[in-house]
Amino acid sequence: MDINARIAKIVESRTAELVALRRKLHEHPELAFEEHETAKAVTAFLGKLGIKFRSGVGKTGVVAVVEGAKPGKTVGIRADMDALPIHEQTGLPFASKLPGKMHACGHDVHTVIALGVAAALTDLRSELAGRVKLIFQPAEETLSGAQAMIADGVLDDPKMDVVLGYHNWPAVEAGKVGYNAEVVMASADAFDITLKGREGHGAHPHMSIDALAAAAHFVSQLQTIVSREVKPISPAVVTIGELHAGTARNIIAGTAVLKGIVRTMEAGLSEKIEEAMRRMLEGIKTGMRVDYTLDWKRVAPALRNDRAMLARLLDSARATLGKDNVIELGEASMGSEDFAWFAEKVPAAHLRIGSKIDGLDTAIHRANYDCNDLAIPVGVRVVTRAAMELSGS
Numbered sequence: 001m002d003i004n005a006r007i008a009k010i011v012e013s014r015t016a017e018l019v020a021l022r023r024k025l026h027e028h029p030e031l032a033f034e035e036h037e038t039a040k041a042v043t044a045f046l047g048k049l050g051i052k053f054r055s056g057v058g059k060t061g062v063v064a065v066v067e068g069a070k071p072g073k074t075v076g077i078r079a080d081m082d083a084l085p086i087h088e089q090t091g092l093p094f095a096s097k098l099p100g101k102m103h104a105c106g107h108d109v110h111t112v113i114a115l116g117v118a119a120a121l122t123d124l125r126s127e128l129a130g131r132v133k134l135i136f137q138p139a140e141e142t143l144s145g146a147q148a149m150i151a152d153g154v155l156d157d158p159k160m161d162v163v164l165g166y167h168n169w170p171a172v173e174a175g176k177v178g179y180n181a182e183v184v185m186a187s188a189d190a191f192d193i194t195l196k197g198r199e200g201h202g203a204h205p206h207m208s209i210d211a212l213a214a215a216a217h218f219v220s221q222l223q224t225i226v227s228r229e230v231k232p233i234s235p236a237v238v239t240i241g242e243l244h245a246g247t248a249r250n251i252i253a254g255t256a257v258l259k260g261i262v263r264t265m266e267a268g269l270s271e272k273i274e275e276a277m278r279r280m281l282e283g284i285k286t287g288m289r290v291d292y293t294l295d296w297k298r299v300a301p302a303l304r305n306d307r308a309m310l311a312r313l314l315d316s317a318r319a320t321l322g323k324d325n326v327i328e329l330g331e332a333s334m335g336s337e338d339f340a341w342f343a344e345k346v347p348a349a350h351l352r353i354g355s356k357i358d359g360l361d362t363a364i365h366r367a368n369y370d371c372n373d374l375a376i377p378v379g380v381r382v383v384t385r386a387a388m389e390l391s392g393s
């Protein structure tokens with residue numbers, strides 16, 4: 001039997017169990033860094049397979065290593081585990097039992113796919129070269145779990161030669177996988193600005209310094225960074241999503257607080273935008289007499305595929321599913337994904353696993369979201385075969 005057929009047979013024998021486990025996880029969604037029960041379900045499954053694991057990595061993360069029988073490379077597989085603060089409205093029999101919490105991004109599916117890969121690789125261990133390191137990551141939705149795991153040493157012992165990430169994708173038909181040729185997702189940098197003036201009576205503006213008027217100027221001026229300072233063919237978004245100033249109609253606001261996010265896809269561009277923002281704040285300080293503070297936090301870098309690794313991954317996906325079932329996606333997303341922190345340190349590639357349900361108009365992060373069950377066996381087959389090929393089996 002060729003390797004494809006063997007993987008398919010193993011996966012077939014595990015599919016019902018994996019789908020049932022996904023439904024169990026779906027009923028009990030856990031938010032960022034609260035994935036205690038999810039981690040327990042993961043370690044119970046790994047324990048039954050006899051796979052060594054470490055839990056509590058990056059608070060609630062789990063790391064497991066499947067050792068091959070032959071020498072080879074170390075391949076990382078990353079699955080995220082957390083849910084979202086959304087109240088589920090699917091009416092499904094396995095809908096969330098916890099009000100206000102929902103697996104609306106399918107990280108329950110990602111978790112069981114990685115467990116399915118662990119099971120398949122255990123059966124194929126005698127042919128596995130090197131080792132496969134499974135990373136069950138907490139807190140992707142808050143873009144903080146990857147960094148927490150990295151701070152806890154997830155990149156060491158053993159060091160990975162390559163790392164593979166994946167996400168279910170309701171826009172892609174179930175049975176297919178999609179990919180972006182280069183950039184997959186944008187960087188995200190969060191900023192907090194406080195403008196400080198002097199509060200005063202609305203009737204005597206000359207005795208106060210109006211932080212609200214300064215903020216209004218600044219919000220408009222900020223948009224000229226994208227329209228006049230960033231190369232037009234390089235995508236960038238600068239958004240201020242919060243502006244708080246003032247307490248009453250007849251009081252001149254002494255303070256204004258602004259919060260926003262910058263998203264880019266080109267290396268070094270968010271640094272340039274930060275510099276421009278500081279220059280504009282200096283201008284507002286001189287022109288409108290307000291002091292300012294700017295806190296800038298790099299939340300996630302842009303997620304970029306390693307070309308050589310992506311090419312090998314796509315070859316193996318085509319060999320698994322047939323070349324018509326591996327499709328290039330039209331455009332990258334301006335959203336962010338903290339798998340990018342792994343991709344910054346280790347050559348990486350990211351796949352979208354088709355999860356469309358015919359007749360269901362949905363997307364990730366919606367209250368009516370659901371994932372096609374077929375994404376589970378397809379994901380396990382593609383990722384298992386890719387892991388074997390990338391490790392040199």
Ligand code: NI
Nearest residue numbers: 105106107167
């Ligand atoms: Ni997600």
